[in-house]
Amino acid sequence: MTDRRRFLAGLAGVCAASALPVSRADDGMRVLTATDVHVKDYPTVQAVQWIGEQLERRTDGRLRLRLYHAGQLGRESEAIDMARFGAIDITRVYSGALNNAFPLTQALCLPYVFDSVAHLRRALDGDVxxxxxxxxxxxxxxxxxxxDSGPRCFYNIKHPIxxxxxxxxxxxxxxxxxxFIRMLRLFGANPTPLPLGEVFSGMETHMIDGAENNIRSFQSSRHFEAARYWSHSDHSYAPDVLLMSQRSLESLAPRDRTLVIELARESVQVMRGLWAHQEEAARRTVMESGVRSNECDIAAFRAAAQPLLEHYRRDPAIDRLHRRIRELA
Incomplete structure (x- = not known):
């Protein structure tokens, strides 16, 4: 909590003074700050840690990275703002949290736009x-x-979906x-926006009945201890995005900018390797705990989501991306 207060206070100072990030040492060493709301052993956290290890090794310690995981510096919305103003350097955020400020991310979050992880990766690795x-x-x-972070499914405390x-x-x-709010309304649910960290207590106190996420997050957040029904709706493959403050990147020497960008791109494969292993382990953990799993009527969910697709495809930029994604199916 002390670290979070310190950084939030630093954000206010940066906004007021338009200063560069303060994570710079007089001897030329630079310590980049990164954040993630996920736990220490989560694949995205480990992938960013890998970037830090490679930076330190390939610059002989001149560039380093300090990573605050498990939401130590606040919610994803706060991390986005801190990165924009240069109070932190790098953050990993869920694409759904970016939809309003960065409309092109909407194309990646629409329901049933991707058919599989392989389809998603073809789009992410190419022009989309x-x-x-x-x-x-x-x-x-x-x-x-x-x-990428696998298919998102529904889980709840009451019954199979x-x-x-x-x-x-x-x-x-x-x-x-x-x-996601509009999609859940079309499905007949009462959508309740909440930060990820408040979901477990929300289900325990019956403030909410359930949530939707990928299987790894379902396990790492321990939501499976409260929600005993997991339903394979696969309604979204919305991925995560690794962002960097433009101010921070431009403050680096040209060769260091290139190195950071190259390592970030390379970290995608690192993350995918970790994901494949951890996703299967997470599935075993939650099913062995007694969680009930069921298949869904995907055709019915697709039909219910169709008005949402039609609404967003009225935007020519979103429609172009949607058409390209479907060409890659």
């Missing part, structure tokens, strides 16, 4: 991913990389994203 990353430059950020009608009246946590 490149266009989305370029879109961050308009607001003081640099898109370094996109980490097979078709949209089973969500009727349930209070389901969603991220702070208009797409």
């Amino acid at each position: 991913g490149a266009q989305v990353l370029q879109g961050f430059q308009a607001r003081g950020l640099v898109g370094l990389a996109i980490y 097979v078709e949209p009608g089973d969500l009727h009246g349930l209070k389901i946590r969603v991220p702070m994203s208009d797409i």
Whole structure:
């Protein structure tokens, strides 16, 4: 908590003085600061740690990275602002949290736009991913990389979800994203935006009935201890994005800028390798604990989500990205 207060106070100072990040040493050594809301052993956290290890090794210790995990410096919305103003250097955030400020990310979060992880990766590794990353430059950020994070499914404390009608009246946590709020309403649920860190207590106190996320987050957040029903809706493959303060990147020497960008791109494969192993281990853990798993009527969910797709595709930029994504299916 002390670290968080210190950095939030630093953010106010940066905004007032328009100063460069303070993580610079007089002897030429630079310590970059990174944040993530996930726990220490989560694949995205470990991938960014790998970037830090490579930076230190390849610059003989001149460039280093200090990573604050498990939301030590606040929520993702706070991390985005801190990066924009240069109070922190790098942050990993869920793409749903970026939808309003960076509209191109909406194309990655729409329901049933991707058919599989392989389909998602074809899009992220090609021109679709490149266009989305370029879109961050308009607001003081640099898109370094996109980490995929598997299909998102529903889980709850009451009963199996097979078709949209089973969500009727349930209070389901969603991220702070208009797409997810509108999608849950179309499914008949009562969407409840909450930070990830408040979901467990929300289910325990019955403030909410469930949530939606990938299996690794379901396990690492220990939500499976409260929600005993997991339903394979696969309604979204919305990925994570690794962002850097444009101010921080431009303050580096040209060769160091290139190195940071190269390592960030390389970290995607590191993250995917970790993800494959941990996703399967997470699935075993939650199922062995007695969580009940069921398949869903995907056709019914697709049909219910269709008005949402039509709404967002009225934007020509989103429609172009959507068409390109579907071409890669």
